[in-house]
Amino acid sequence: MDFRNYSTITEFILLGLSANPHIQAALFVLFLGFYLLTIMGNLLLLLVIRADFHLHTPMYFFLSHLSFVDICFSSVTVPKMLENLLSQKKTISVEGCLTQVFFVFVAAGTEACLLSVMAYDRYAAICHPLLYGQIMSKQLYMQLVWGSWGLGFLDAFINIFLAMKMVFCKAQIIPHYSCEMPSLLSLSCSDISRNLIALLC
Template identity: 70%
Template structure:
């Protein structure tokens, strides 16, 4: 591997979340439950959307891809966290660390793009309901999803190349539970100023490039909802996008704070990262199922069909 030529170390040591055996046991149970809920919730969403023809619409097409990404996003970090909570020595190989960096950025980047695309879908449904079928054609939906995956993969590739070109000489301890790229900068014995600036620019471009369309979509959506004369009509229109708005707030709120704040190794960094990579993927299927009558009905129909 190319990085072995300029790095004197072959593995990193993760400090994890705690060294207290009792706290580690409690954390293991907590994050095992979170991971199981994430897996079951997102797999259920994927299966229900797949088998129920009532959900074969653009909104649920995007939601199925979001569930798939959340499943992968959680699997990038949480299983390693669970392993380290049971281990005395929490290590990760250099190759494994860079692989984790790539898939964290790939998963989070794809999720950001999909949330942006879903905002446009809600805009088309609420602001142009009569033209919705024409605007959100099957061909456009497939292209938007492919674009999301492509943009995220390019962004993740650029960022992991930054990590690969860092030199690591003596320091091995990452003050984190996972390989977050900002947490690697203090360990590098090379000049990281250019790398930090490139990471900041890439994060800003990708973050703002996906958030700005969401902002403008919801500006138009709110304007349209407020122009509806009946209270029932406004409530119904708002209900169609409330789940997505909650998901956007959770994801972008913790994501921006996690990557735009300077790394300090504090508990706040760990909490933001956990919210971003473990808690949000668990909450997304709950948000979309608990606040969505169509999903609830689809789950009931699927259960009756396959269990009875």
């Protein structure tokens, strides 16, 4: 075991996509445009599904949740990336980084579960069209959606709980535009075997 004294790291440096100021300005405009289009497109989809009574079916219910998850996913990393593209100090606190990782896990886990649920919904609709109404009852599709959210949060809680126990003592540079669990694991000087198992699971 290594008993050296480590200075506690309180923030990380996000290297981003480029160090060239001209490229950073162009990337800011580009990613801001993509981000706004993503938010507006998904909000429009949510409004249309909510407004049109004919779209109140399991498929569109799942799609509306997928749109909401997409808004959340984009909003977890892109605003900080846009801020860093315009600022000289490209840092994020350890707590802010772990928060970002937590919400990435929530959004990614929920999205993966929702896509699986949507695949099951289409399977039921195509392979059992006459029984579809009985198979995909309102109670079932509500349970599937909230189960997806629950699994996303559970995944995030387990991984972040283990990440909060890590000690960061190596170089505080993250060679990306956002915090990711693999980057944090490589910066840790503590035992990360449990983190790797949880990440793999």
